Amino acid sequence: MQVPFLDLKKLNAQYADELKAAAARVIDSGWYILGEEVSAFEREFADYCGTKYCIGVANGLDALTLTLRAWKELGLIADGDEVIVPANTYIASVLAITENNLKPVFVEPSEVTFNLDTTNIEAALTARTKVILPVHLYGLISPMDEIKALADEHGLLVLEDCAQSHGAAIDGKPAGTWGDAGAFSFYPGKNLGALGDGGVITTSDTKLFEVLSALRNYGSEAKYKNKYTGVNSRLDEIQAAMLRVKLNHLNTEIEKRREVAHAYSRGITNSLIMKPTWQLDESHVFHLFVVRVRERDAFQQYLAEHGVQTVVHYPIPPHKQEGYKQYNHLNLPITEEIHRSVVSLPISSAMSEAEIDHVMKMVNSFRN
Ligand SMILES: *Cc1c(COP(=O)(O)O)cnc(C)c1O
Numbered sequence: 001m002q003v004p005f006l007d008l009k010k011l012n013a014q015y016a017d018e019l020k021a022a023a024a025r026v027i028d029s030g031w032y033i034l035g036e037e038v039s040a041f042e043r044e045f046a047d048y049c050g051t052k053y054c055i056g057v058a059n060g061l062d063a064l065t066l067t068l069r070a071w072k073e074l075g076l077i078a079d080g081d082e083v084i085v086p087a088n089t090y091i092a093s094v095l096a097i098t099e100n101n102l103k104p105v106f107v108e109p110s111e112v113t114f115n116l117d118t119t120n121i122e123a124a125l126t127a128r129t130k131v132i133l134p135v136h137l138y139g140l141i142s143p144m145d146e147i148k149a150l151a152d153e154h155g156l157l158v159l160e161d162c163a164q165s166h167g168a169a170i171d172g173k174p175a176g177t178w179g180d181a182g183a184f185s186f187y188p189g190k191n192l193g194a195l196g197d198g199g200v201i202t203t204s205d206t207k208l209f210e211v212l213s214a215l216r217n218y219g220s221e222a223k224y225k226n227k228y229t230g231v232n233s234r235l236d237e238i239q240a241a242m243l244r245v246k247l248n249h250l251n252t253e254i255e256k257r258r259e260v261a262h263a264y265s266r267g268i269t270n271s272l273i274m275k276p277t278w279q280l281d282e283s284h285v286f287h288l289f290v291v292r293v294r295e296r297d298a299f300q301q302y303l304a305e306h307g308v309q310t311v312v313h314y315p316i317p318p319h320k321q322e323g324y325k326q327y328n329h330l331n332l333p334i335t336e337e338i339h340r341s342v343v344s345l346p347i348s349s350a351m352s353e354a355e356i357d358h359v360m361k362m363v364n365s366f367r368n
Contacts, residue, residue, distance in 0.1 A: 003346050003355045005309040006189055010350040015245055019195070022241040029237070034217065037240035044247055045184075045200055048167075049176045052204040055212045056235030060163040060185020062216070063199040064096035066233060067159050067181045068131070070211040072100060073228055076157060081130040086116045087317055087335040089135040092185075093161045094318040097133070105129070106319055106327070108334040112277060114290070115142040118150050131157045136165035136175050138313070138344075139191065139257075139287035140278055144178035145170055151179075159183060162202075164287040166192045167254050172282070176202040186243055191257070191287050192250050194239040256349035257286040260356055264289055264345065267360040272299075272367055274341075288313055291363075292341040299366055300343060306362045311344045 012019065026037060038056045046054035057063050071077045079101040085093050087106035097104040107124045110117045114137045121132060132151050134142040144160070151158045158179030165175040166184060176182025186198035201212055211228070214221045219230025246253075258281055268275055274292040278284045290313065293299045300310050317335050319327040345359055 001354065001358045002307045003309060003351075003359055005311050005344070005346050006348055007350050008188055008193070011193075011348055012195065014350065015249060018245045019242055022245050023238060026238045026241045032237045034234055035237050037237040037244065038235050041235070041240040041244050041247070042200065044244060046202060048247060048250070049174050049182070049202050051177050051182075051202040052206070053202070053209040055201045055203075055209060055216065056240060057199045057201065057212075057216050058233040058235065059197040060183060060187060060190075060199040061092045061095060062231070062233040063183035063185065063201045064093060064133075064159065064161060065099050066212055066215050066231070067183060067201050067208070068096055068100045068102060070208055070215055071131070071157060073211050073215070074207060077102065077130045080128065082126060082128045083131040083133050084116070084121055084124055084129060085133045086135050086137070087319060087330075087332045088114060088314075088338050089137065089161065089318065090163070090314060091318045091321065092163070093133055093135050094324070096183075098324075102131070103128070104318075104327075106330060106332060106335075108332055109137075109338070111334055111338070113140060113142075114138060114338065115140060116147065117143060118146045121147065121150060125154060129154070129156060131159060132179075133159045133161060134179070135161040135163075136168055138276070138290050139164050139168055139285040140276075141165055141168040141170055141175050141283050143170075144173075144175075148178050163187075163190060165285055166190070167250060168285045169282045177204075180205060181208060186239070191253055191285055192243065192246055194246075195242045196236070196239050198235050198239040198243060200235065253349045254285045256351075257347055258284070260347045260351055261286045261289055263356050264347075264360060267357075268363050270364045270366060270368060273363060286347055288344045289347045290342050290344050292338075293343060294341060295367075296341055296343055302366050303362055306365075308359050308362050309346065312342060313344050315339060 042054040160179040160182040163185035182202040186194040219228030
């Protein structure tokens with residue numbers, strides 16, 4: 001049996017009729033940029049999360065970058081200000097910071113949750129700290145109640161990187177509503193995935209909403225009048241139409257992912273494999289099911305030989321990347337150890353029970 005890491009064709013085939021009808025609707029409309037589909041999706045996603053606003057942009061990286069840019073335009077932050085970011089994040093969170101001439105302060109995550117906690121954040125605060133950028137990695141929401149309280153105490157802005165955590169919640173309050181803004185990606189492999197690139201920012205701040213709405217469209221509030229030197233970062237009508245279909249199924253997608261995670265959590269008994277832990281189901285949407293194993297290369301090779309495809313998220317932390325030479329000297333042992341040992345097992349709504357069983361059987365038979 002072959003179990004692919006993520007079978008997007010099979011995943012989207014579940015919704016093929018609806019997706020094709022939505023695509024046809026856009027084709028027939030004759031309107032392809034910033035029209036009714038984008039407005040409707042922005043409304044529907046804001047309602048799903050529970051924010052006042054949602055602004056569609058071209059991708060998740062732009063959602064992060066433009067939010068920081070908007071805070072600069074609003075005079076809330078300035079070049080050289082420090083942004084606290086987990087050191088073990090995907091590079092996009094850091095690129096958004098450096099692109100804005102802000103300074104990333106890499107903070108070690110909790111080894112249990114892979115996310116920032118308030119103890120490590122507090123130790124990193126300086127007079128130049130202006131923003132906390134928590135990343136809800138692998139689908140587990142960060143302790144936002146505590147992080148928000150800390151941010152309020154110190155007068156800091158909070159930008160949540162929600163690219164992996166659509167729908168994850170604490171006390172029923174979802175990711176993207178705790179901070180001043182939430183940045184989402186709809187890259188095809190994300191839990192809410194478009195059939196191309198896409199992203200949004202969620203916020204309930206009217207001023208931020210207004211600046212972002214202009215920045216994504218050349219800095220223009222009214223046609224051919226440019227208040228800012230903005231960018232072209234718009235969500236397409238056709239992707240918005242795809243996302244409206246898939247948003248209707250997001251809760252089912254999350255439930256199925258939780259079922260796979262529960263099966264793995266119960267069924268994987270190999271003592272060489274360290275499984276993820278979480279407190280409440282609502283906090284985790286299992287974008288990824290990440291285990292840790294000392295002999296990672298051998299483990300991945302063994303699984304591959306037995307038909308199970310795995311991926312490492314991520315092999316090299318941002319501060320060790322060639323593009324960030326200025327940070328290569330940093331020593332972040334927890335992050336580096338995480339990067340040496342993590343492996344993601346297949347997980348999605350498209351997996352059959354036989355596939356789930358096969359993955360568990362193979363994981364359990366490694367070195368046994
Ligand atoms: C995917 C991802 C992004 C970037 O999203 P894109 O749409 O690919 O630009 C940002 N942060 C995290 C944590 C991600 O996983």
